[in-house]
Amino acid sequence: MNSLRRRSALEAWLGGGLLAAVTLAAALLDPTRPGRFPTCPFRGLTGFDCPGCGTLRALYELTHGHLVAAVDYNAFLVAFLPFAVVVWLRAITGRSGPRVLPVWCARAVLAVVVGWAVMRNLPVFGGALAA
Template sequence: MRKILDDIKTRRTMTLVVIIGAVFYFAVDPATFPFMPQCVFHRLTGLQCVGCGSQRMLHALLHGDIAGGFRANAFVTISLPFVAFLLWVELNRERRPHLYRRVYSPVLIIATGVAFAAWMIVRNMLGI
């Protein structure tokens, strides 16, 4: 991952892709647009996966509707600051190697996996 992010052309391309994606999700409501990708896990099982509702959440957050984003997918909405922190840690890996090692420790990786699994179970048991 680090070598990919070192190339300035790659960083610019990734930034452009993120901006285009954000503009698209701002303009298009995934709940009503018929050509949005659907969750294969949900279609096969009828259960919600960890990411179900993320497209609607992104659309709501881009419109400043935090409550709507939370309703669409509470776990991912709450996780966004953590994801931003992980990106910052990755981009500052060489300057802060001790922080990188702590963040990507086996304990935190396992805890994240457990949180994902717990959210998937809870959201399906409660129907949220």
């Protein structure tokens, strides 16, 4: 394994460890109870949900086996997690290799995130996508 792949695998393990720590904290501390975690600064300033609003509560529900409740809090996170797991597994096994994503890919991801942020704040959905 060359040094670039080793570094990529190390970064993947560190990222996975960070996500595991956040998930464990969310599972044990129940973010659905007020005062456990700080509120979203974007929501506090604007009154709108950001793309990440509801993520901790969705993680809490996922760790307790409540998929529908997790989707209720943040459907984007629930849809994104399987893709993240595949990318993570490829990185730790060295299968991903050092690649730079094309510019269009970064633009597509940004468009999806912005689209999600806008959609979840539209009144046409009646708050169904809100956190």
